Amino acid sequence: MQTSHAQPIVQPPISIPTPLSSQDAWARTVRPLGTYAIQGIAVMNDALVALDSIRGYLLRVDPATDNATVINPCQVDDFVGATGLSIWQQSIWFAREENVYVCSLDDLTPQLFITMPYEVDGVAVWESTVYVASQKEGYISIFERQSRRLITRLPLPGVGIPNLAVRGEELWVCDRLEQTVYCLDRATGAQQLSVLTPFEFPTGLTFYTHPEQKRECLYISYAGEEPYIRDNPNNLEEPLELTFRDRTFIHPLYIQHYPNDRYTLSNGYLIEMSYAEELLPLEEIELNHLEWRIALPTETHRQKILRVEAIGLPFTEEVQDGQRVAVFHFHTLRAHERQIFGWKALLEVRGIKYALTPDDVDALPPLPTDFQTRYLVDDDYLAMDTPVIQQAAKEAIGTETNLLRKILKIRNYVYDRLSYSLTPHIDTPDIVWERGVGSCGEYVGVLLALARLNGIACRTVGRYKCPAKAEQHHVPLEPDYNHVWIEFYVPGYGWLPMESNPDDVIERGPYPTRFFMGLPWYHAEIGKGIPFETITTQDDGVDVSIGELAINHVRFTILGELPPLSAASQ
Structure with a gap:
């Protein structure tokens, strides 16, 4: 992993777009009275x-x-x-x-x-x-x-x-x-x-x-x-x-089409996202020279970062593999110390749909050499050396050689054999495959393992989804869970998104492809291909996890719907 030196945060001047007014006749939601469907x-x-x-x-x-x-x-x-x-x-x-x-x-x-x-x-x-x-x-x-x-x-x-x-x-x-x-x-x-x-x-x-x-x-x-x-006034007890x-x-x-870049954007929202940790250790422990890293939102085709500021404590910023990371420094974290620290970001988020076809990827350049060592290997307990996962990787694609058809066949093959359910912890893909039930993180593990064994470079992306309540403006919204999905790499074009489990909605298919090469507006892209949150300390022999030290607090506030890009640029 390539890491640049930490730098103090310097906020450049920004121009924050004005959300649409609900009174704009051409932009408002129409709700005819007395309608049902x-x-x-x-x-x-x-x-x-x-x-x-x-x-x-x-x-x-x-x-x-x-x-x-x-x-x-x-x-x-x-x-x-x-x-x-x-x-x-x-x-x-x-x-x-x-x-x-x-x-x-x-x-x-x-x-x-x-x-x-x-x-x-x-x-x-x-x-x-x-x-x-x-x-x-x-x-x-x-x-x-x-x-x-x-x-x-x-x-x-x-x-x-x-x-x-x-x-x-x-x-x-x-x-x-x-x-x-x-x-x-x-x-x-x-x-x-x-x-x-x-x-x-x-x-x-x-x-x-x-x-x-x-x-x-x-x-x-x-x-x-x-x-x-x-x-219900008739139910006095409950x-x-x-x-x-x-x-x-x-x-x-609203549609903004970019034919040369092969993607299309749709309606967007101005969102304030906050991520904070509350120091509340399960056991009292003292740590020296602690560095606490939390990934920051990523600039993408569909997500623009307007402002990032600290919550509670200041942080410096470093870049890991092209991803921005906030670094909080504790010279000594005392046993009884309590803190709240994190970041708050102002984001423009839009829906996106990419438009590559199998014909577009028939003749691809070779995968970059460094991608082979970073995105085709088992670097996260993917069980790629187990017989059950290796056999599944072969069965998933059959004789298919086209990259887009291969990754879609892998997705559908996983959907045929897994059902979604929340699980208390993330198991390895071989255990998940035998069990037949998995969370979004476990779907991601299986997809990564099968894709990488078939020569498709891919990585984990996340980390949260804003509650999809597009009309609840200026109301703090808290997601129930975190969420992860994957991106796969097309040589000569770049990274494309693919959801983990949300399209697994029909028993044995056919499955929708709404989130195959597409993401809705409410996804927050943070830390592509790097850990979302890590801690390091100079104390030898200390083994402690983030979950043992702190409780996280995640909040989204939708500030309004963004005007169409064409109108915003006029």
Whole structure:
């Protein structure tokens, strides 16, 4: 490990972005009153139209005020359970079960357009063409509107429930499970970009131009459930109950595409993160010349460090393998001493999705020599010399030689055989493999071992996730657990992220790839490939761990949503 000399902290002048105001008409979250599950959105004149599949409402919505008017007061039964809303000229299109319907704005009586062999999830119309998406079928079927003739079919880019929108020559798809929006060439289906949504369960999408700002906005609708604590006055002994309620809303999706660098950024947030240690030893111990190192947040494509400052005690800063580390110096740590010390960082964080394909990595330069000795070896109790892990490494990739396909096959192979569960401590990959259950850290150990045995350089990344409560601003949020994932290296390009276990959501697959070469906004990247926290002392014979000396305190505060990058640079 390469370590530079410790240097005092010098804060450069920074320009802190102003978070978006909730009153900005083009930036606000739209919450139509009386809605339960919006399963499609479209545009009609200067208004949004939302489809509530629970009540069967077609709602004309003002995105600046949330005002909603039911436009089908006498036909709601026809729209209960419907999805895939699309409006073209004077006609409304939607799907229900295996059927696609069309009705006029004047009549609103649905007329059957076509019946599909499988349940339909999304519908979009552009001029003489009708696009019909079905998760069960796995395709987008394209029909000629007048003759109802099937023209062709395009494969769906994700594995979840899709919805569709068309803009010019682009076909846009949102996927509920993938938490992703895709832009496709509507003639060929070629993927032009993909981008993570800031919230779970996207259910619809449309492009809307605000009449005053003349700014085009891509709106995404979301529908799901959220837990909350209900005060039940009828239960006198335990009145507080955990229950669930419907949660649905419409929010703008910001996209910043970097085609030359092969990645796309989405919505971001200004976050203050604090990490502090409270000295509270299990046994009284005195240590001399103690150095306590805590990794600092990392500058990446999706994460910008605006400011870092000390908590409690000052620190110096050093660089280990390109990673910033805070160093706290204790000349003597006395037996009864109590301290709180750490750092606080102001971060810009955004969602990111990389866009490399297997064809892009068919002819790669060789792995750098120093990477072979640092990222292909067993340097963290990975059990790479055990027969069970070596056999798993062979079975995972079979005869595959393409780097991207290899790492994805390894991930899916691990997902097939492991189930997620919190564990009291981290076991080695051979024990985890035999047990069949693992925590995020144990998933990481298995993934590292199998990837490295197959010649793929990879490293551990973490360390915490901000609670994904994007609308709770200026409220201290504490994560329940720490979290780790991995990065794998593509020679000639660089490091790419891959989550440890969050995509392991379907028994035996198919698994989403939302966090394969992608990270959501709420991940805090700290200490890539180096230990997050270490202590060293000059006292001989003293064996003490950080957990025996201190209790950590982690806090996130979301200060607001960041403006789109294009707007911020103007």
